Amino acid sequence: MKEKEIVNSIKEFGYIKENFDTSIDIVKEIKKMALEKNAVILSHFYQEAEVQDIADFVGDSLALAQEAAKTKADIIIFAGVHFMAETAKILSPDKKVIIPDLNAGCSLADSCPADSFEKFVKQYPDHTVISYVNTTAEIKTLTDIVCTSSNALQIVESLPKAEKIIFAPDRNLGNYIKSLSGRDMLIWDGACHVHEKFSVERIIELKKEHPNAKVIAHPECEQPVLVLADHIGSTSSLLNFTDKDNSSEYIVATESGILHQMIKKNPEKLFIPAPPKDSTCACNDCKYMKLISLKKIYSSLKYEQPEILMDRKVINIAVKPIKRMLEISEKLGL
Numbered sequence: 001m002k003e004k005e006i007v008n009s010i011k012e013f014g015y016i017k018e019n020f021d022t023s024i025d026i027v028k029e030i031k032k033m034a035l036e037k038n039a040v041i042l043s044h045f046y047q048e049a050e051v052q053d054i055a056d057f058v059g060d061s062l063a064l065a066q067e068a069a070k071t072k073a074d075i076i077i078f079a080g081v082h083f084m085a086e087t088a089k090i091l092s093p094d095k096k097v098i099i100p101d102l103n104a105g106c107s108l109a110d111s112c113p114a115d116s117f118e119k120f121v122k123q124y125p126d127h128t129v130i131s132y133v134n135t136t137a138e139i140k141t142l143t144d145i146v147c148t149s150s151n152a153l154q155i156v157e158s159l160p161k162a163e164k165i166i167f168a169p170d171r172n173l174g175n176y177i178k179s180l181s182g183r184d185m186l187i188w189d190g191a192c193h194v195h196e197k198f199s200v201e202r203i204i205e206l207k208k209e210h211p212n213a214k215v216i217a218h219p220e221c222e223q224p225v226l227v228l229a230d231h232i233g234s235t236s237s238l239l240n241f242t243d244k245d246n247s248s249e250y251i252v253a254t255e256s257g258i259l260h261q262m263i264k265k266n267p268e269k270l271f272i273p274a275p276p277k278d279s280t281c282a283c284n285d286c287k288y289m290k291l292i293s294l295k296k297i298y299s300s301l302k303y304e305q306p307e308i309l310m311d312r313k314v315i316n317i318a319v320k321p322i323k324r325m326l327e328i329s330e331k332l333g334l
């Protein structure tokens with residue numbers, strides 16, 4: 001494809017749409033190109049199974065940020081959503097960071113627009129701002145410390161007890177951390193379209209059918225779902241739990257992509273995706289995560305686009321709260 005066609009395709013579709021030679025072994029070609037170009041493929045647990053399987057590293061948001069900060073690769077192909085690729089770019093500004101589809105956003109990040117958040121923060125100048133990594137770079141420039149679901153409690157508790165905190169953008173994670181820490185927290189009213197969908201009634205029905213199944217939930221789920229959970233944690237925490245725990249059945253209240261790693265680690269166990277409220281479908285997919293495909297990874301690696309491009313001034317400010325998070329996590333061995 002010519003440069004102009006690539007630019008036009010990205011403008012129109014958000015990714016490179018090209019006629020694909022179906023006779024090629026796409027997995028082999030991606031691996032070959034990645035080696036030649038010294039590129040690393042990072043994938044979140046919510047990606048399609050085949051995308052997770054081709055990645056050099058699969059992890060939760062914290063592990064992916066840690067990996068992006070230390071990689072020696074020249075190119076990072078980010079099989080995840082935009083805020084994750086942006087965080088990788090902020091941490092490795094001299095590397096080429098590619099997201100195979102620019103439309104891979106995040107409803108949670110969208111629920112916290114920078115202009116209204118800035119007004120909110122200005123009303124409480126004596127508060128420390130802790131923002132979840134699921135935010136835009138602009139929100140990070142208004143933040144004192146970033147956190148992920150893997151370290152949110154420890155980040156909050158790393159502050160002196162009397163500290164007043166603004167927590168954004170996820171209201172469910174925020175309220176969960178507030179209840180655990182007892183800290184003075186003002187919580188932004190944001191949420192994720194996947195984690196707010198789980199049906200308590202249908203989980204209870206499933207529990208009746210599988211009385212020995214343990215319910216495990218991501219803290220972005222609503223409080224009534226969290227009340228039912230035997231274990232609450234980040235994607236990697238849920239995965240580790242099912243690996244170490246001695247039960248054989250689990251009802252999993254988070255995005256269904258994580259089941260791939262759970263089944264891979266423990267194929268003899270039963271993993272049941274928690275059902276959503278408003279559909280007869282048995283799983284919950286993140287429509288943004290699932291925009292990434294092997295084909296899009298292939299084309300984006302081939303043409304090294306669409307690239308995450310950011311203003312250096314924004315990078316220089318946004319990197320501070322992310323580095324604070326990484327430093328605190330390192331000290332705590334997270």
Ligand code: 13P
Binds near residue numbers: 150218234
């Ligand atoms: P984790 O940090 O637990 O991987 O979660 C990321 C996310 O987007 C949850 O919806």
Ligand code: SF4
Binds near residue numbers: 107108192194
């Ligand atoms: Fe964002 Fe929700 Fe998708 Fe996670 S699952 S990336 S919070 S929209």
